[in-house]
Amino acid sequence: MSMRIELRNIFVHRAGLPVLEITNLILKEGRVHALVGPNGAGKSTLLMLLTGLIAPEQGEILINGQPVKDLRDLKYRRRVGLVMQDPLLLNMSVYENIAIGLHFRHVPGREIGRQVEDWVTRLGILHLLARKASTLSGGEAQRVALARVFVLQPELLLLDEPFGALDRKTRIGLLNELKILLPTTSATTIFSTHDEREVDVLADNRIELASGKISATNDV
Amino acid sequence: MLFNNPDVWEITLLSIKVSGIATLISLLIGFPFGTLLALNKFPGRAVLLTLINTGMALPPVVVGLAVAMTLWRSGPLGSLHLIYTPSAIIIAQVIISAPVVTGLTTASMQALDPRLRLQLQGLGASRSQMVFTIWREARLSLFAALMAGFGSVISEVGASMMVGGNIRHQTRVLTTAIVLETNKGEFISAIALGILLLLITFMINFALTWIQQRGVKR
Numbered sequence: 441m442s443m444r445i446e447l448r449n450i451f452v453h454r455a456g457l458p459v460l461e462i463t464n465l466i467l468k469e470g471r472v473h474a475l476v477g478p479n480g481a482g483k484s485t486l487l488m489l490l491t492g493l494i495a496p497e498q499g500e501i502l503i504n505g506q507p508v509k510d511l512r513d514l515k516y517r518r519r520v521g522l523v524m525q526d527p528l529l530l531n532m533s534v535y536e537n538i539a540i541g542l543h544f545r546h547v548p549g550r551e552i553g554r555q556v557e558d559w560v561t562r563l564g565i566l567h568l569l570a571r572k573a574s575t576l577s578g579g580e581a582q583r584v585a586l587a588r589v590f591v592l593q594p595e596l597l598l599l600d601e602p603f604g605a606l607d608r609k610t611r612i613g614l615l616n617e618l619k620i621l622l623p624t625t626s627a628t629t630i631f632s633t634h635d636e637r638e639v640d641v642l643a644d645n646r647i648e649l650a651s652g653k654i655s656a657t658n659d660v
Numbered sequence: 661m662l663f664n665n666p667d668v669w670e671i672t673l674l675s676i677k678v679s680g681i682a683t684l685i686s687l688l689i690g691f692p693f694g695t696l697l698a699l700n701k702f703p704g705r706a707v708l709l710t711l712i713n714t715g716m717a718l719p720p721v722v723v724g725l726a727v728a729m730t731l732w733r734s735g736p737l738g739s740l741h742l743i744y745t746p747s748a749i750i751i752a753q754v755i756i757s758a759p760v761v762t763g764l765t766t767a768s769m770q771a772l773d774p775r776l777r778l779q780l781q782g783l784g785a786s787r788s789q790m791v792f793t794i795w796r797e798a799r800l801s802l803f804a805a806l807m808a809g810f811g812s813v814i815s816e817v818g819a820s821m822m823v824g825g826n827i828r829h830q831t832r833v834l835t836t837a838i839v840l841e842t843n844k845g846e847f848i849s850a851i852a853l854g855i856l857l858l859l860i861t862f863m864i865n866f867a868l869t870w871i872q873q874r875g876v877k878r
Binding site: 488491492493514517518520521522524526528530531532540541544545588589592598 | 773775776778779781782783784785786789793796797
């Protein structure tokens, strides 16, 4: 399952100032979209909007052709997965961290175990399952953050500068793994980045933001 | 000799019961209210926070006076006949303890990374799931709030004396008994009761600290 999203005449203001003004944007289902632009361009605001964490003052959002009143609705939010630049793992074991979103969805325990094991194997972190999250390295923690979202099988996968806090070697390794993993999910993926190499490796489509507005979109 | 006296056991159990119930009620008020104050912005929030922080330093004897005036036969709640009962002591102790628990809960919630809430919502947490998860994340600080709340009431004497009246077999608790024994010149008894109070406080805090520190990373 994946999601086709259409944004029409979206306006988001903060402290009276416009931070996002999107006249028309179509995010095609199953594709990987890269959001690029300088700091303050509106990349994170757009991701927060699509996660259902903020609401626009104006505009229309269509999911698979159907208008959606409020993306903050829990049913919508549970179709979406968000990975932030900082993994923000909880003070519990790696297994518990990865399983938490499934617990939120009241998935039975045996099914949780099966899904967690599947994704930690794919991400090469099976050996970390019993470790406390606080003992992980930056690269390990970001892999856990990715597993935590992949395990939810989201229709829309949102990655906010997911490699931004990693060293070069770890970043390249994870980037190559994601290049293989993303096509195995059917999720529509949107990731923000400052790095054009990440766009070249991962993206099907490049969306450039400047001062809250889309300045260019093109296929990669 | 002290431990053979049934009166000592009676006042000890009453102290634990009254302060335990007051602490429990304070938690039921303080955890949700403190979380609400920490996670939401609304008009008057700063004033409320200032009032809570002021409440953390309320003199027990002033609380006792206010509660006594309210519960006296001629007072607005006099018809409830609560003055000089354990219930009156619990009410006064809740007024002392609830701001302590609320204030410390607010501070511990605000100490967490604010992006954590966004991340949990981004993982599909409902409002209540988000709150329970951040309570779990802040459990060390919340246990500290619990211990501070209990400590503020098990050791207070002014409010218990004013609203309880230190009546034998009814409202006498350890702190009021210590004052009575001192006034009678029975210093040995007063010291023994003081040591007993310290011992109880230590044992309860030892148990809470043990629970708090389980699972803390080494």
